Every structure is written in structure tokens, then in C-alpha cells.
Amino acid sequence: MNVASVSPRWHTLVATVENKPGVLARVAGLFSRRGFxxxxxxxxxxxxxxxxxxxxTVDIEGTPLDQVVKQLDKLINVVDISExxxxxxxxxxxxxxxxxxxxxxxELMEIVxxxxxxxxxxxxxxxxxxxxxxxxxxxxxxxxxxxxxIVELQRTGRVALPSLDN
Amino acid sequence: xxxNPTNGGEALVKSLEHEGxxxxxxxxxxxxxxxxxxxxxxxxxxxxxxxEQGAGHMAEGYAHATGKPGVCMVTSGPAATNxxxxxxxxxxxxxxxxxxxxxxxLAAIGSDAFQECDTTxxxxxxTKHNFLVTDPQDIPRIIHEAFHIATTGRPGPVLxxxxxxxxxxxNPRSAMTWxxxxxxxxxxxxxxxxxxxxxxxIAEAAELISHAERPVLYIGGGILKARAAEALLELAELLQIxxxxxxxxxxxxxxxHALCLGMPGMHGNYTAVTAMQRADLLVSLGxxxxxxxxxxxxxxxxxxxxxxxxxxxxxxxxxxxxNVGIQGDCKVVIEGLVEATKRLGPGAQADRSAxxxxxxxxxxxxxxxxxxxxxxxxxxxxxxxxxxxxxxxVDTILCSGVGQHQMHASQFWRFEHPYTWxxxxxxxxxxxxxxxxxxxxxxxxxxxxxxVDGDGNFxxxxxxxxxxxxxxxxxxxxxxxxxxxxxxxQWQEMFYDERFSEVHLSDxxxxxxxxxxxxxxxxxxxxxxxxxxxxxxxxxxxxDRSVVVEFVTDARENVFPMVPAGATNSEVVVxxxxxxLLDEARGVS
Numbered sequence: 001m002n003v004a005s006v007s008p009r010w011h012t013l014v015a016t017v018e019n020k021p022g023v024l025a026r027v028a029g030l031f032s033r034r035g036f037x038x039x040x041x042x043x044x045x046x047x048x049x050x051x052x053x054x055x056x057t058v059d060i061e062g063t064p065l066d067q068v069v070k071q072l073d074k075l076i077n078v079v080d081i082s083e084x085x086x087x088x089x090x091x092x093x094x095x096x097x098x099x100x101x102x103x104x105x106x107e108l109m110e111i112v113x114x115x116x117x118x119x120x121x122x123x124x125x126x127x128x129x130x131x132x133x134x135x136x137x138x139x140x141x142x143x144x145x146x147x148x149x150i151v152e153l154q155r156t157g158r159v160a161l162p163s164l165d166n
Numbered sequence: 167x168x169x170n171p172t173n174g175g176e177a178l179v180k181s182l183e184h185e186g187x188x189x190x191x192x193x194x195x196x197x198x199x200x201x202x203x204x205x206x207x208x209x210x211x212x213x214x215x216x217x218e219q220g221a222g223h224m225a226e227g228y229a230h231a232t233g234k235p236g237v238c239m240v241t242s243g244p245a246a247t248n249x250x251x252x253x254x255x256x257x258x259x260x261x262x263x264x265x266x267x268x269x270x271x272l273a274a275i276g277s278d279a280f281q282e283c284d285t286t287x288x289x290x291x292x293t294k295h296n297f298l299v300t301d302p303q304d305i306p307r308i309i310h311e312a313f314h315i316a317t318t319g320r321p322g323p324v325l326x327x328x329x330x331x332x333x334x335x336x337n338p339r340s341a342m343t344w345x346x347x348x349x350x351x352x353x354x355x356x357x358x359x360x361x362x363x364x365x366x367x368i369a370e371a372a373e374l375i376s377h378a379e380r381p382v383l384y385i386g387g388g389i390l391k392a393r394a395a396e397a398l399l400e401l402a403e404l405l406q407i408x409x410x411x412x413x414x415x416x417x418x419x420x421x422x423h424a425l426c427l428g429m430p431g432m433h434g435n436y437t438a439v440t441a442m443q444r445a446d447l448l449v450s451l452g453x454x455x456x457x458x459x460x461x462x463x464x465x466x467x468x469x470x471x472x473x474x475x476x477x478x479x480x481x482x483x484x485x486x487x488x489n490v491g492i493q494g495d496c497k498v499v500i501e502g503l504v505e506a507t508k509r510l511g512p513g514a515q516a517d518r519s520a521x522x523x524x525x526x527x528x529x530x531x532x533x534x535x536x537x538x539x540x541x542x543x544x545x546x547x548x549x550x551x552x553x554x555x556x557x558x559x560v561d562t563i564l565c566s567g568v569g570q571h572q573m574h575a576s577q578f579w580r581f582e583h584p585y586t587w588x589x590x591x592x593x594x595x596x597x598x599x600x601x602x603x604x605x606x607x608x609x610x611x612x613x614x615x616x617x618v619d620g621d622g623n624f625x626x627x628x629x630x631x632x633x634x635x636x637x638x639x640x641x642x643x644x645x646x647x648x649x650x651x652x653x654x655x656q657w658q659e660m661f662y663d664e665r666f667s668e669v670h671l672s673d674x675x676x677x678x679x680x681x682x683x684x685x686x687x688x689x690x691x692x693x694x695x696x697x698x699x700x701x702x703x704x705x706x707x708x709x710d711r712s713v714v715v716e717f718v719t720d721a722r723e724n725v726f727p728m729v730p731a732g733a734t735n736s737e738v739v740v741x742x743x744x745x746x747l748l749d750e751a752r753g754v755s
Contacts, residue, residue, distance in 0.1 A: 017356070022286060026290060033291060073480075080356075
């Protein structure tokens with residue numbers, strides 16, 4: 001089980017930043033100088049090309065996190081930053097995974113069907129699929145597939161938006 | 167420069183002129199060469215330094231003294247790395263500064279070209295912001311943005327890195343069409359410094375203050391940056407609340423004022439340290455609860471509620487949780503506090519007579535003191551500092567290096583006016599004093615500028631006295647020569663069982679008088695107490711050259727009071743001659 005989904009120390013931050021060279025380094029620098037690790041990171045331009053949206057998850061306790069958020073907000077290139085409350089936000093992550101088919105193709109295809117994963121490529125011995133879901137569900141699928149033998153795996157890191165419930 | 171620029175180099179110089187730059191400090195080299203050509207025809211005075219670190223500290227000294235942004239310009243690679251220390255210094259002390267660095271041509275960036283370094287990468291953590299310019303057409307706008315960022319909000323250093331090809335008129339890539347820097351909108355969508363404090367919070371703060379029986383106004387360097395000294399005086403007098411001024415705020419409130427308690431912190435005086443420690447309310451104005459002020463944090467001002475006012479929202483609650491935290495410009499917020507206090511009426515304030523008499527009792531019992539030298543002893547540094555103070559007018563600008571002489575200066579000088587004290591507080595940069603003094607004098611040529619320095623400091627940046635001579639910016643240096651890295655020696659004496667490791671410089675070399683003379687300054691050596699005042703007077707009579715007065719001081723002399731590292735401020739150690747009084751007082755309580 002991936003701890004990212006359960007530990008209270010994990011926080012999801014979303015930042016709107018200028019879409020310019022060096023901005024990611026400035027943001028990352030405020031974590032690295034404190035010895036904090038960025039667990040996952042997703043960056044892409046928003047609907048307005050001048051800006052990018054960064055979603056990152058970090059493993060930091062509350063007080064230092066507040067401090068980092070305030071200092072990130074001070075960066076000239078950061079337009080807006082906030083922490084997303086998991087109870088009031090929607091998170092998704094995409095995973096690409098290649099597994100060994102081995103002896104039990106039928107069992108594997110049952111899992112693919114169960115999770116409604118997409119088969120992207122199929123060889124004699126290996127199967128590549130993609131699936132997007134809540135990060136905790138990706139953890140689950142990953143564990144189900146592990147016994148078959150994971151050849152390669154790439155997760156995008158989570159992206160998130162506030163939910164519309166209030 | 168009469169015609170409109172047609173290339174990046176001319177546009178850069180003209181943009182600096184447009185920003186009102188009168189003086190800049192720098193040293194040319196390969197990548198910045200094209201910019202130095204239009205400098206010849208510019209109205210800007212360029213001061214040629216001997217080391218790029220000097221250019222950075224001069225820009226800082228200029229900014230401290232004048233309130234205007236300091237400007238320095240250097241080339242790429244080693245020159246850029248040499249200004250990293252002043253940038254970090256300006257970052258920690260919130261000094262408005264713009265630094266222009268040359269860079270290798272755009273196409274060569276990242277190729278390990280001659281004198282190439284990743285300047286924006288290296289300086290990212292020591293600047294408020296930095297720019298790598300890639301299009302000459304952007305130069306006027308980016309220069310305007312750099313000055314805007316450096317001087318607004320919490321001030322700080324901004325670096326602009328400029329590749330050679332976009333400023334070199336022989337290169338077609340440098341072509342641009344001139345426009346005035348402030349004629350186009352700035353492109354800073356993420357930068358909106360907030361100056362007005364929340365009126366509800368200001369009213370809440372005024373209310374909290376009115377109930378306090380043992381309040382202290384805790385004044386930091388932000389008061390000076392906000393140019394709020396007058397507003398502070400009005401607030402303090404209206405409320406009759408005692409004031410402590412941190413190392414960065416000396417001069418923000420007159421030392422001679424009855425409410426002034428002087429400097430708190432590790433080497434603060436007993437009353438300032440203890441008043442904060444016993445307070446029931448600290449009103450922090452432009453201060454940041456630095457570890458040198460708080461001592462061990464979990465024992466700092468244990469009964470005090472906190473009102474924290476700062477223009478930088480990241481300071482609020484960073485170190486100490488506040489009861490009322492107000493983001494805003496100190497001057498604006500203080501004026502709001504004055505109004506809110508007046509609305510509460512004169513009868514609203516708690517009775518503070520007991521607090522005032524307690525404080526007077528401490529002041530009488532534990533003044534700053536030291537033992538005078540015995541015949542045959544070397545000079546006492548505190549005595550020299552007092553003589554220096556008494557031999558100069560109160561509007562003298564005093565610059566300092568870092569160490570024992572810095573603490574003695576802050577303790578024994580009499581600060582009556584804002585912007586008369588310039589030192590490296592946050593970063594603690596040895597060698598700051600001489601270049602900072604030159605920068606201050608360049609900005610304030612009619613004022614007397616003294617640099618106090620230690621012998622360890624002096625040997626780091628003394629070569630800038632050559633700059634002072636050649637550029638005709640005469641300063642005066644009071645060199646406290648005890649042959650040691652004195653503050654480190656003090657710690658080894660007190661905390662390392664007097665095991666002195668690598669702190670003894672030399673009793674014989676260098677010969678500071680000869681060194682001063684070789685740089686075009688007057689050198690004077692003083693070894694006995696009766697020579698001190700006349701030497702200072704002689705130095706003050708010389709206006710056409712710099713003067714270095716070397717005071718040969720007693721290395722055994724330490725800085726007291728002192729809060730030992732790791733101790734709480736309640737454990738402050740006072741001068742050995744007063745310690746028995748303190749022990750008695752502590753025994754009683």
C-alpha cells in the first residue's frame with residue numbers, strides 16, 4: 001500500500017505559475033533547501049498559455065508546510081498557491097504499466113476487466129495497459145498486478161481540482 | 167546620451183538613467199564589455215572597485231544611507247560569483263539593490279564557455295528575484311521591473327543577467343527599438359505587495375495594547391525600510407511604552423529618549439533583554455524574531471502576547487505564534503495604530519507605572535559597563551568606542567564589520583537619527599564595513615562617514631580603500647586591532663575551555679599604517695588612552711583623503727552582556743563587575 005494515500009502528513013498543493021523558464025526550479029528550490037522531498041509533481045499549461053498549473057504532493061508536517069506555502073507565494077513567478085483539502089477536492093492520476101503475461105493470461109484479463117483498464121499494446125509475453133483513477137485505486141491495481149511481474153511502470157503524479165460540493 | 171538607443175547595451179544604460187540611478191559600482195570584464203562603452207557618455211557616475219564583492223557592499227551601503235536602490239554591475243563567471251555574498255547579505259537585511267551581470271552569448275550558454283557560470287541558478291536563493299534577459303527588446307521593461315521589485319514590498323536584491331550578444335552593437339541580435347522603461351505595462355502577474363493593514367486587526371491590536379501592563383515595542387529594521395521612524399516616535403510617546411531597537415533598527419528611535427531601552431538580544435543590554443523577557447505584550451514592528459534576539463525560543467518572553475506587524479506575510483508566525491498578525495507597511499500600520507489608540511481615549515490605557523519603575527530599576531542597576539585599562543594594558547575597545555562617539559556629531563554615519571567591534575559599536579555609540587548605522591546584521595559578513603562606508607559616502611558626500619572595523623575584517627576588503635582614494639570618496643576607518651578573530655576567540659574562551667584554535671592572526675603583520683599609506687590614505691597608530699581623542703580629532707580634520715586609525719586593543723576584552731548560545735534570555739550574563747548583583751537578584755527571586 002502506498003502511504004501517499006493515507007498518511008495525514010501528505011498534502012496536495014496546487015499553484016498557478018508563470019509559464020516561463022526557471023519557474024519550476026524556483027518552486028522546487030524552496031523544498032530542497034529544507035531537505036523536503038516532493039513526492040509527486042504534475043505541470044502543464046492552463047487554458048491560458050501564459051500560465052501553468054502545478055500540482056504536487058509533499059510529505060511535510062503542518063507548520064513547516066504553512067511556511068513553505070507562504071514563501072512559495074512570495075516567489076515573483078507564482079501567481080497563486082493553495083493547499084487542497086482532500087475532503088473537498090477531486091484527485092486523479094494516470095498510470096501506464098507493462099506486465100508479464102506468464103501462465104495465467106485469463107486471470108490477468110479478469111483484472112483488466114475488473115478495473116476497466118485500457119490495453120494499449122499486447123505482445124506474446126507482455127501486456128501494456130493504462131488506467132486513470134484516484135491515486136489510492138492506482139496503488140491497489142499496482143498491487144494486484146505485482147505478482148505477474150511488473151516490467152515497467154510510469155505514473156504521472158496526481159492532478160487535482162476543488163470539488164463542486166460547496 | 168542624446169539619441170535614442172538602437173541596441174541593447176545603450177538601452178540598458180539609458181534605462182538605468184531613467185530609473186534615476188546616479189551612482190553605480192562595478193568592474194568591467196569580457197561579457198559586460200559592450201555595456202561599459204555607453205557608460206562613458208552616461209550621466210551615471212561609475213565607481214570602479216577593486217573586487218566585485220566591494221561593488222555589492224558599496225551598493226548596499228549606498229542603499230542603507232540614501233534609501234535609494236544601490237546598483238552594481240559586473241561581468242560573468244567569477245565576477246558574478248564574487249557578488250553572491252553581497253546579494254545574500256542584501257537578501258537577509260532586506261536591502262534594495264539591483265545587480266547587473268554580464269553573461270556569455272545566448273548560443274554559448276550551457277557550453278562551459280570561458281567565464282560562464284549559471285548566474286541565475288546560483289543566485290536564485292539569494293535574490294528576491296532574478297532575470298535572464300534573452301531579447302534586447304525586453305531590456306527597458308525588465309530593468310523597470312527589477313527596480314520595482316527591489317524597492318517595493320519587503321525590499322531586496324534583484325539580479326539581471328544579460329548575455330553579451332544582446333548588448334553588443336556589432337552583433338545584429340542586439341538591435342532593438344527604444345521605449346521608456348515605464349511606458350509599457352510590467353509583466354508581473356504574481357507580484358502584488360500589500361501595504362495597507364487590515365483596519366479590524368489594527369483596532370484589535372490597539373485594544374490588546376491598551377490592556378497590557380508590561381508592554382514593549384520591539385522595533386526591527388523594517389521601520390527604517392518603511393521610513394516610519396517619525397510615526398514610531400508618535401506611537402511610543404502616545405502610549406508611553408518602552409522601545410527596544412534591534413541591531414538592524416539602531417537609530418530608528420533616539421537612544422537619548424526616556425522610553426528607549428537600546429538593543430536587545432545576545433549582546434543586548436540587560437534592561438532591553440529583560441524587559442522583553444518579562445513583558446506581557448511584545449509589539450513587533452518590522453522585526454523577525456531572529457535567533458540572535460530570542461535566544462532559546464521555548465524560553466523567550468514566556469508571558470508575552472504578540473502583535474506582529476510586517477510587510478512580509480511569510481514572517482508572521484514564522485518563529486513565534488502571534489495573537490494579532492498584521493500584514494502591511496509599518497508606517498501605514500503605525501499611523502493606523504495611533505488613530506485607533508486615540509479613538510480608545512486617554513483613559514483606556516492600563517496602569518504601567520509599576521512597569522516603568524521596574525525598568526528604571528534595571529537601568530540603574532545594570533548599565534552597560536566595562537573596566538578601564540590599567541597602566542601598561544592595551545586599549546579597551548569600549549573606551550575607544552566611547553571616545554569615537556564623543557568625538558563625532560550625532561549625524562555621523564557609522565558603518566561596521568562583523569564581530570566584537572560591531573557589538574561594541576551598537577552598544578556604546580549613541581544613535582539619535584535613522585540611517586546613521588549601517589551593518590551586516592543577518593548574514594554577518596566580515597569585511598562589510600569599508601566598502602559599505604564607501605557606498606554610503608558616495609551617496610551622502612556631505613556627511614562624515616566612519617567605518618569601524620576589526621583586524622580580521624579589514625584584511626578581507628581593505629583594498630577598497632584604493633577605490634576610495636582613486637574615486638575621491640574619503641572615509642575614516644577606526645580599526646580595532648586586537649590581533650585576533652575576537653568574537654571567535656571569545657566563544658573559545660567561554661565555551662571551549664580557553665582552547666584557542668586558529669584565532670590568533672598576528673601581532674606583527676600587516677603594518678596597518680604602511681598599508682593605509684600605500685593605498686593613499688593617512689595611517690595613524692594609537693596605543694595609549696591619552697592618544698585616542700587627539701587621533702580621532704586629527705582624523706576628522708582630514709577631508710581630502712581617507713584615514714585609517716589603528717587602535718591597538720586588548721584581546722582579553724569580551725563583549726558583555728551575553729546570552730550564551732542555547733540559553734534562554736533569562737540566563738543573560740552581564741559584565742563580570744555586575745554579575746554578583748545579578749546573582750543576588752536571582753537568588754532573591
